[in-house]
């Protein structure tokens with residue numbers, strides 16, 4: 019072969035392989051560590067995202083300046099709503115303007131998108147269904163409370179409702195395929211939003227809960243009917259792996275393979291009465307975490323919601339099979355009866371029911387604002403095959419600090435504050451606050467390393483509010499401790515701790531990756547903190563025991579081309595043997611230790 023033919027041949031092969039890679043759709047893959055990851059254009063893709071306010075994508079002119087702002091704030095993914103009412107304003111007449119605006123607006127800024135399909139339900143209600151659905155309750159029946167009055171929400175058991183939602187979703191996915199199957203701007207779709215039957219009065223006004231399940235005449239009939247054999251077959255096949263809530267309820271009734279809902283799972287019971295004085299008190303009391311009031315009602319609802327969603331998801335997958343997830347308004351200490359949170363959504367204790375009914379849904383994810391149950395919740399969702407996709411969390415500085423902690427401790431596929439675009443809503447980022455922008459800037463450079471270490475024990479997170487140091491973590495032979503900088507530096511230098519107020523100003527979070535036996539990468543901040551690596555205690559040395567000291571600490575930054583720049587720090591800037599992150603800053607360090 020002559021040189022020209024060789025060069026042309028190689029070029030052809032390279033182009034063909036690039037094209038093949040580009041046309042492989044975003045999908046989930048399990049790597050050699052057994053970690054499920056999202057693969058986009060041939061590489062693991064971790065979302066450092068933000069969810070837009072519900073109405074932001076209502077027009078292109080409103081969104082025009084926002085896309086750039088999102089890119090400038092170092093998001094790589096924007097989570098953006100598309101609504102059934104705008105996509106199909108008249109039955110069978112589709113208008114994809116909203117979707118086009120999102121895809122082209124984000125693409126222009128090299129952002130990826132997660133689409134939120136606001137179809138039959140959003141926060142338990144059916145506010146995003148088109149007018150022709152709202153007006154025809156005979157064809158699209160509503161769910162009911164236990165007093166027989168209507169919930170402003172479609173019943174899962176309306177055959178026409180699920181058909182209509184699936185048809186609209188499929189039309190949208192078909193259009194998405196036409197405009198995006200080569201570029202992959204859209205990498206994931208959320209189907210519906212925080213679904214389940216919800217009694218707002220009970221949740222907000224503390225009135226008796228009326229929405230433990232759908233009590234419409236159709237639903238009552240189904241509840242009095244047989245548990246579907248598909249569900250019981252699934253439970254039987256997965257008996258050893260069931261969530262304790264499901265396993266215990268089923269076992270208590272004799273693991274029946276046939277029977278009505280209450281015969282198979284028992285009679286639902288109300289929650290234990292506890293008079294919490296505040297939300298905080300409720301969140302801090304963990305007793306409710308292992309209590310499952312009205313469980314049979316919740317399982318019944320979960321099966322029906324998941325079955326409905328499965329039909330919508332399957333219709334979408336048939337035309338354009340990219341990954342789908344469903345999000346949950348999670349059970350919390352303040353109102354932990356299903357109905358006080360949407361009953362039937364994908365709570366961690368209902369994974370078995372969701373997996374049995376909705377195999378076309380790839381992942382289940384939590385919306386998590388309640389900080390006291392951050393770990394409890396993420397542990398529940400971080401399951402084999404279900405990396406944590408958290409579409410909504412707090413957009414405040416503590417949320418930004420917690421991002422480092424979450425990436426370190428949980429297998430995060432997506433971290434995303436809600437309302438990232440800001441519009442005066444109370445949870446908005448504090449005006450002028452750039453905690454997320456700074457944090458995401460640092461994280462954006464670390465994503466390949468995070469992807470590499472996910473599923474191993476070489477990545478951990480630490481987080482603190484106030485002055486109480488978190489429990490140290492062990493990595494290899496090192497014990498790693500996080501403290502406030504002010505406390506430690508001031509104590510070390512002048513023997514006086516910084517004032518409590520000063521120290522408690524901002525929460526701090528860090529991600530630590532052990533890159534070698536004696537080498538670490540440390541990233542994070544927002545509030546001030548120090549991170550120390552120790553073997554042995556230099557204050558109480560044991561005879562013959564080796565102690566460790568810093569060999570070097572290099573602060574890592576990047577030039578405009580993304581090349582790593584190292585800056586050696588020492589002396590005061592390592593506060594006698596630690597990595598120091600001053601208040602309001604976010605930093606990344608490479609640390610090498612040695613023994614003496």
Ligand code: DGJ
Nearest residue numbers: 072141211212385410436
């Ligand atoms: C949770 C919902 O999923 C969002 O769409 C939004 O309504 C937020 N709550 C507001 O806090």
